[in-house]
Amino acid sequence: MKGFLRIRPSASVDGGPRTDRTARPEWTMLELSPEEIRSSFVNCPKGETRRMHLPTTMPLLDWEDTDFLGWVDPKAPNRAYLVVDAGEHPIGVALRLPNGNRTTDYFTSMTCSFCVTVHPAGGVRLFSAPKPGKAGRQGDTVGLYVCADLACPLYVRGKRESALIQPAETITREERVQRLRVNVDRFATRFLRSAD
Numbered sequence: 001m002k003g004f005l006r007i008r009p010s011a012s013v014d015g016g017p018r019t020d021r022t023a024r025p026e027w028t029m030l031e032l033s034p035e036e037i038r039s040s041f042v043n044c045p046k047g048e049t050r051r052m053h054l055p056t057t058m059p060l061l062d063w064e065d066t067d068f069l070g071w072v073d074p075k076a077p078n079r080a081y082l083v084v085d086a087g088e089h090p091i092g093v094a095l096r097l098p099n100g101n102r103t104t105d106y107f108t109s110m111t112c113s114f115c116v117t118v119h120p121a122g123g124v125r126l127f128s129a130p131k132p133g134k135a136g137r138q139g140d141t142v143g144l145y146v147c148a149d150l151a152c153p154l155y156v157r158g159k160r161e162s163a164l165i166q167p168a169e170t171i172t173r174e175e176r177v178q179r180l181r182v183n184v185d186r187f188a189t190r191f192l193r194s195a196d
Contacts, residue, residue: 029085031063040083040092042132042192048094052081065157067181070150072097080127080150084188091188095127096141109164113145114187115152115180119162123148132195142191156180 032040038049055061055071069083080095110124111117125148130136147155154160156176171179 029063029066029068030090032069032083032085032090034058036090037069037083037092040090041081041094042091042195043130043136044094049092052076052079065153065159067153067177068184070146070152072148072150082129082150084184086188091192093129093188093191095129097125097127110145112147112152112155114183115147115156115176116183117147117152117155117162118164118166119147120164123162129191132192135195140194142194144187152180152184153177 034054037054038052041049053073053075055069056074061069068085069081071081073079073081078097078099080097082093082095084091084093109118109120112119112124124145126143126145128141128143131140131142146152151160155162156179157173169176
């Protein structure tokens with residue numbers, strides 16, 4: 001499948017662009033400004049994008065280790081946002097969390113559909129994304145089970161750990177990163193096609 005994630009090679013030792021993808025499969029997400037982030041959303045009104053609270057960690061964000069930008073609104077915990085660096089422009093997807101006590105806590109453990117990290121109860125949440133266009137305005141959504149903190153890029157790189165011991169895998173860390181990107185790409189592609 002031809003993905004649409006917009007990625008760029010990291011700089012080589014001499015400062016020039018790195019074009020040999022097999023020599024070092026390190027790819028970086030293009031850094032986005034607050035204005036680019038707010039204008040990227042395809043499934044929420046402009047009023048919401050103006051009111052959304054961007055992640056407080058943005059000034060310290062390591063874009064080279066960011067495969068997507070995801071966060072729960074710190075002042076509206078039932079709202080979350082996902083931004084994928086794609087094509088000629090980023091794609092933003094507004095997410096919703098269930099109101100009240102509807103959680104996944106009744107599961108002993110759950111696996112994130114993006115990074116395949118296994119979490120204890122509550123560590124994976126069901127997020128719903130209103131579909132773009134008329135379908136979304138009529139209440140149609142696309143659901144996904146992912147890390148509650150949307151920190152998948154950190155989990156696959158070992159910079160954040162689940163409280164559970166993870167199943168043994170024979171793939172490398174770089175391959176886990178690539179698997180994450182493929183899974184995010186598949187979701188974004190399926191989400192955009194759901195507007196048809």
